Amino acid sequence: MIIGLLFYGIILSFLALFVRKKYNFLRWIIFSFYIFLTLFLTITIGKDSTYFETFNLISILNFDLSLNFRITPLGWLFTLFTTLLLFLTSIFSIVKNKNEDAERLINFFWFILIISNTGLFLADDLFTLFIFWELIGISSYFVISPGWVSSFRAVNYYFIFSIICSFFMFSGIMILYEGTGTFSIQKNVLYFISLFENSPLNAIFVAISLIIGFFVKSALFPFHIWPAQAHAKAPDDFSSVLSGIIIKYGLYRTILFFIPLFLFIKEYPVNHIMVNNIPLFSHILAWSGAITSIIATFLAIESNDMKKLAAYSTVANMGYITTALFSLSSFGIAGAIFHTINHAIFKTAIFLSIAAVKYRTHETQMHKLGGMAYKMPVTFLTFLLAIISAAGIPPLNGYVSKWMIYQGLLSSKFPFLTLAIFLSSTGAFMYLFRALHSIFLGQLPEKFDNVKEVPFLMQIPMYILMFLMVSIGIFPQFVINLINSVLTSYNISNINIKNSMIFSPLSGIDSVKVFLAFTGSFILAFILYLIGKPRKHVQPLDTYTAGQDPADFNLTRELYHFAYKFYGPFEHMFDSFRTDTKEFYDSIERKINEIGGYFRDFQSGSIRGTIYTFMLSFVLIIIYWWLL
């Protein structure tokens, strides 16, 4: 069934290539239809872990290359929510891409992307995983930069990081293959664990080469810069996919390999360095997540481009997820997976509402916008709910997962990691409010007086996303039950949940009651509002201006919008630190340029140089092979 799905996907993608340019929307409708089909099949198959499929690709010299698919609870969960969000984004894209040029091939690459998405999460062996991993890298490369100069630099950034990442991943996979003689993920993970017992040096090399891919793809410190480039410059609808979904692939692979390993070490800690009852390596990873979240938060506070701000927010959220994941308690892991899903939902909502604003105004600098809420109420509401969710404020979905993350960190006694998360989530509130104010509130500039709400087809995904955010916030048990089955498959104790009441070692919450408390208070507020004397509407410029009539000093609404350098004095506090970091990165860039220049001279000089390079690398490979 899975192979059939992928195969039909390829056929449909070629079919869509031949659609006339006049009927552009048809191409995107085919695309949406295909994603819907995938979603439908994912739901019908169910999370039954015995389902297995194989497709023999080629078999040479005992080198059995076949595509194997298996449904695991984790893979199924990831497939489900990524497909759902891709479906919503594709509906948004139908209108958005109707009038764009050069998108015949982009549609094709979107197809490749969604096919690989399904393939990646359902893959049963490393070979299949790697193929789809690469396909995603390549297809997203073309989608980010459909021939635009502005995004070309950004996409190169992304592509180079992707290549580094897949190189390391491939070498890690090959070392594992050498040991097991098979690509099966389960066997390789077991071998990986045993490798840690037998030859730790080798194992650490494999671990590092596998983890580097994770660091790069999930933009952890010190690779936290590329999302701000790539996500900000990608087409608006694709940014939501990049930020909501593609950044999660590294995380998925890390859960596959490292969670069983660390849990094993945690259980049998002989011969291993343990810090606070978890392995040292895991502790370091948790800290890198925390540092990432803090740095990305402060970068987000500073950025003035709304897509950049959202991209840094994604990086910060990846930081929380990593920290929670590697705290290795059942609440931490469950919270991490739950936050991955929640983050995908609210980040898609944020990027879609940003895309809607940009669709109408063609502007991404926040200080040039303002007052969009008065013209685009649905977009505003989506953004509002999304930032409430992103800041982890009850009663929307973000708070359940953030609460679980805190329970995980606090119950396994990590004081400073918890503090880091506290710091960055308060910072999150700062930059999210800044975005809300600068884009949607304040004064509406005169040039946007004729802006209208986006077409109804674009509003549909927003309504669905709002519904998802509210309903998961009130009834988290539906998602937590799915996560519980993932935890069972890793032999971790389940989250204790009874209806909507979640019990943790430290406390318990009932999200229905949390919601009711808020609703009740709102009703009380509304009654008080009705009791008070009536209010009247006034013009936006009729504000307190110290007695001066705005018309007298040519005050326009655009001038009166306070958004530029919103946290100016606060940013000045970090001036010295910022210069140091910038100098550090600049010096690295200079070094890399130097080395690159050296190689360029070496190669383009003469054919002899090229041969020398080739021979040198050959010798290096032999030495490398020897050493292992």
Add this chain to the structure above:
Amino acid sequence: MELYSTKKLKDEGFEQILNFFRKKSLWMLHYCTGCGAVELPPTMTSRWDMERFGMGPMATPRQADLLLITGYLSLKSLKRVIYTYEQMQNPKWVIALGSCPINGGIYYDSYSVINRLALYIPVDLSIEGCMPRPEAIIEGFIKLMKQIENGEAVGYKKYQENYKWYKQNQDSVLKREFPVLSGEEK
């Protein structure tokens, strides 16, 4: 002047009950361009302690109930006063301090200072003196409170009722058609 209505606009019924609370919590916005402003700090601070009556200074016209005009008003500042008065929310009251807003005081023959504030915005209470001492100011506040309690301090209603008349007066000084010193003034 023929447009001015002298209808009785007394507060009645439920408003009378609310007036009890209104008089006990008068928040004021002081328009401090005149010399009367120097008498306000002692009135506010511990010597005379205005807060005993629930009064206090406020930052913006939106929050305030009481507009204090502390002395003479030039044409330029009259415009600001009117703008500020219109930004205040009902019910609202105006107190004019000193003789300048009553009859022009020592500026009675100036080309740029108005003589009688009550022509342009409704003044609920004038406290005469040049300048009135804090005791006199507090006496005036208590008198205003009594007026509010009786439902007689209804300047804001007069302003709504006779808006045309007030507007005409305002325009006659603010929108001059001739240069000020040309001698052809009406």
Add this chain to the structure above:
Amino acid sequence: MMNNYIVRFLIGSLTSIILGLLYMGIGRKFIARIRRCYAGPFYQSFIDVIKLFSKHSISHHWIMDFGIMMGFSGIIATVIFLPIGNFYVFPDMKGNLIIIMYFMTIGYLGMAMGVSASGNPNSPIGIGRALALMIGYEIPFALAVILLIFANGSSLLYNIIQTQQGSIYNWNLLKYPFAFIGTIIALQGMLGEQPFDAMIAPAEIASGPMVELSGKFLGFGFLQHASQIFLETGIITAMFLGGGTIIGFFTKQLFLYLLTLSIASVFPRFRFEDGVKFFWTIPTSFVLFQLILFLIKR
């Protein structure tokens, strides 16, 4: 059962509003006495609120109305989770600290959204200052919360109160004195009293967020501030002063509020970035010292 919850909800929310207003009135009298004057009666705040609701008001957009109501209801919803003496609205969630800390922010968000929609640049300036200060005082406060959660093995305020029962020597105030000092300084910032009142600075940015609030909107602001006083002093009472029965709880709250005011009435104002720096150094190091002591002892 539903009726039971509604009654409890009303008791909780109205208690917080009424007592918060009462504390405000007493606080005004207290400050006046420090300045050697008398101020109005202790019920002055009630008069103010009723007067504000009896005034007409303006709004620039429905978002302003919605935001102000959301701000008020956010704080009320947080109070619901606070133990009031030994009274709990939801018996199965007895003062969940993490939820309280996060629920408070919806109040700030609502208020911030409402006043931003008014379009006056003074309000976002004030909000920006308030949020920057928030990232300052949240650090010592969060550290104190982490310390107490570790010490009690529970994040419920109920359990934290329970371990402090018996005698005054069980109070966390005496067990963790440095943490208490840090938290008290953080409380000063939470309540927005001097020296951390840069966000309302009346002479500079015309009372900041409240600049466009009139009539009932300002009334909502008053009520929100009242419940906020009740909430924040209540949290610290439960955390450090042993909670107590109804009367004891209210007395301790009032004591904390008056302590804050007595600090406030002798201080000028910090620039807000200096305020953030101050929060990240002095109070944080107090609480951090206590936390490290605790971790070593364990």
